[in-house]
Amino acid sequence: METMATRGNKVKVFKSLKETRKAEVAKIIGEIPEWATGQILRSCPAKWDYPKFRLNHVHDGYLMITKFEVVGGKTGSVAFTSKFLQSEAFKKAEAEQKPIISEFYTRTAGSDAKSALGKIVSSMIPKPTDNCQYICTSDICRNPIVTNHAGFMFEVDPKTLHTVSRYDSAAKDNLYALSSHPLTDPETGETNNVGLDMIPTTKWKVVKYPPKLKSSSLQESLKKGKIIGSHPCRYKVEAPYLHSFGMSKNFVLWIDEPCHFNSAQAIKLVFKGFCQREVMDWYPKRKNQFYIFDKNTHKVVKTEIFSKDPFFFLHILNCYEENNHLIVDLFSMRNIQFMDIQLVTKLRTGNVLKDPDCPRLLRYVIPLNTIEDQIGKFPENKNLVKLNSTGKAVRIGDKIILEPEVISDLKMDFPTWNERFYGKQLRFFWATGAFCASRHQNKIIKFDLHTRKYIIWDAGGHQYVGEPTFIGKPNSALEDDGLIVVTVVNYTETDEKDFVVWLDSKNLKEVGRAYFDCEIPIGIHSVWLSK
Numbered sequence: 001m002e003t004m005a006t007r008g009n010k011v012k013v014f015k016s017l018k019e020t021r022k023a024e025v026a027k028i029i030g031e032i033p034e035w036a037t038g039q040i041l042r043s044c045p046a047k048w049d050y051p052k053f054r055l056n057h058v059h060d061g062y063l064m065i066t067k068f069e070v071v072g073g074k075t076g077s078v079a080f081t082s083k084f085l086q087s088e089a090f091k092k093a094e095a096e097q098k099p100i101i102s103e104f105y106t107r108t109a110g111s112d113a114k115s116a117l118g119k120i121v122s123s124m125i126p127k128p129t130d131n132c133q134y135i136c137t138s139d140i141c142r143n144p145i146v147t148n149h150a151g152f153m154f155e156v157d158p159k160t161l162h163t164v165s166r167y168d169s170a171a172k173d174n175l176y177a178l179s180s181h182p183l184t185d186p187e188t189g190e191t192n193n194v195g196l197d198m199i200p201t202t203k204w205k206v207v208k209y210p211p212k213l214k215s216s217s218l219q220e221s222l223k224k225g226k227i228i229g230s231h232p233c234r235y236k237v238e239a240p241y242l243h244s245f246g247m248s249k250n251f252v253l254w255i256d257e258p259c260h261f262n263s264a265q266a267i268k269l270v271f272k273g274f275c276q277r278e279v280m281d282w283y284p285k286r287k288n289q290f291y292i293f294d295k296n297t298h299k300v301v302k303t304e305i306f307s308k309d310p311f312f313f314l315h316i317l318n319c320y321e322e323n324n325h326l327i328v329d330l331f332s333m334r335n336i337q338f339m340d341i342q343l344v345t346k347l348r349t350g351n352v353l354k355d356p357d358c359p360r361l362l363r364y365v366i367p368l369n370t371i372e373d374q375i376g377k378f379p380e381n382k383n384l385v386k387l388n389s390t391g392k393a394v395r396i397g398d399k400i401i402l403e404p405e406v407i408s409d410l411k412m413d414f415p416t417w418n419e420r421f422y423g424k425q426l427r428f429f430w431a432t433g434a435f436c437a438s439r440h441q442n443k444i445i446k447f448d449l450h451t452r453k454y455i456i457w458d459a460g461g462h463q464y465v466g467e468p469t470f471i472g473k474p475n476s477a478l479e480d481d482g483l484i485v486v487t488v489v490n491y492t493e494t495d496e497k498d499f500v501v502w503l504d505s506k507n508l509k510e511v512g513r514a515y516f517d518c519e520i521p522i523g524i525h526s527v528w529l530s531k
Contacts, residue, residue, distance in 0.1 A: 014522065045062065139182075177195055193207045256288065430505065
């Protein structure tokens with residue numbers, strides 16, 4: 001394995017941290033505009049260790065919400081605070097000093113309060129964890145929410161970071177999995193999400209929420225959500241892995257990856273107990289299946305659409321329509337090795353992914369006329385894409401087989417963009433070099449999708465840059481007019497401080513930074529709340 005650790009230095013990230021309840025206020029060196037006043041909230045796994053137990057995976061770490069309260073102007077400052085999300089999983093682990101509810105890569109350690117039979121039952125039938133990893137949209141309700149793949153949602157008060165409420169989508173909506181990235185239509189204000197119902201068989205579900213009411217709580221808002229579509233999964237007793245989906249003006253698109261939770265394997269392990277990863281398998285022969293949901297008819301198109309080669313992904317960058325084609329840009333990996341490399345023991349020694357296994361940006365192009373019922377009228381074994389793209393869509397029998405266009409071989413992920421332009425043809429996005437041993441692992445990349453050119457901002461070889469956050473300049477019509485905000489964490493134990501940096505989003509030139517004495521955890525996702 002390659003290593004991010006500098007020789008002789010100890011890796012300091014991915015260690016358990018304590019809350020910072022009393023705000024540490026730092027002066028901004030440089031000057032950021034007054035319109036950049038607001039809050040940056042981040043979701044950060046930040047506790048893995050107890051006296052006799054350790055959680056195994058990055059995503060197993062109990063979630064800490066961190067906040068940077070930013071004041072722009074000539075005397076600009078930023079205040080840092082953090083607080084653990086009060087999930088049931090976290091509270092039970094704190095009470096008994098060990099994981100009581102199974103996490104993604106960690107089995108339950110068992111509750112001392114349970115009877116012998118109760119311990120066996122909890123080990124055999126793992127209760128889904130409500131420990132969350134992803135902070136996301138504030139468009140569903142009055143406050144930001146944090147979610148996990150099991151459909152749990154929490155509303156968080158951005159002023160105090162207190163956990164306002166908890167919502168269990170499985171218990172209340174029969175949704176046992178949900179995408180962690182709900183998408184809001186910039187024109188209508190409606191928010192859509194995609195989830196899974198697993199009883200009696202697995203089915204895809206599309207949910208729509210009305211435009212946000214500023215006074216609505218999470219509970220009130222979710223009651224107004226409606227299931228507007230349902231479609232059987234291709235394997236009735238296996239649940240596909242789901243993290244994100246795409247949405248254009250007229251369509252919702254999701255992809256069934258060849259990564260499924262194996263119910264047969266779960267039955268074999270039932271007497272031993274298991275965690276999610278132990279029953280999650282990679283089936284490369286199954287390929288990826290693309291589902292297109294028509295927002296007007298509320299139906300999934302009948303034509304079956306598959307990738308020629310299997311791939312794994314977390315994030316869809318964009319989904320839009322152009323000249324009767326549906327275009328999907330996503331960050332693709334060859335397999336699910338990304339999951340296993342994130343074991344805490346590996347990352348604490350500096351082991352990260354090798355370059356070939358890191359995400360790269362691919363484009364899939366689907367001719368919309370091929371999704372009609374009469375697919376047989378199109379010629380076989382010929383590329384049906386009519387756009388200026390090297391992406392291919394070929395009819396083979398009654399199916400469409402897709403080959404992607406490689407937009408870039410740069411190893412990058414965790415993109416951000418100007419949300420006002422989502423669902424249209426984006427020109428710019430900003431991303432980090434991904435948590436990989438590539439030459440862009442410590443950098444922020446601004447990528448031009450029209451020219452395929454890019455510029456970079458380099459943090460330094462021993463530093464890790466978090467997900468970039470885009471702050472658009474008010475009333476600007478330009479897609480790349482604003483600031484990029486990045487949290488930079490020293491990967492190894494050095495005398496240098498962690499810091500936040502503001503970059504001009506057009507040229508990535510630094511306009512301000514603020515250093516902190518306290519340690520800042522590595523974050524997974526972030527949101528910006530303008531004052």
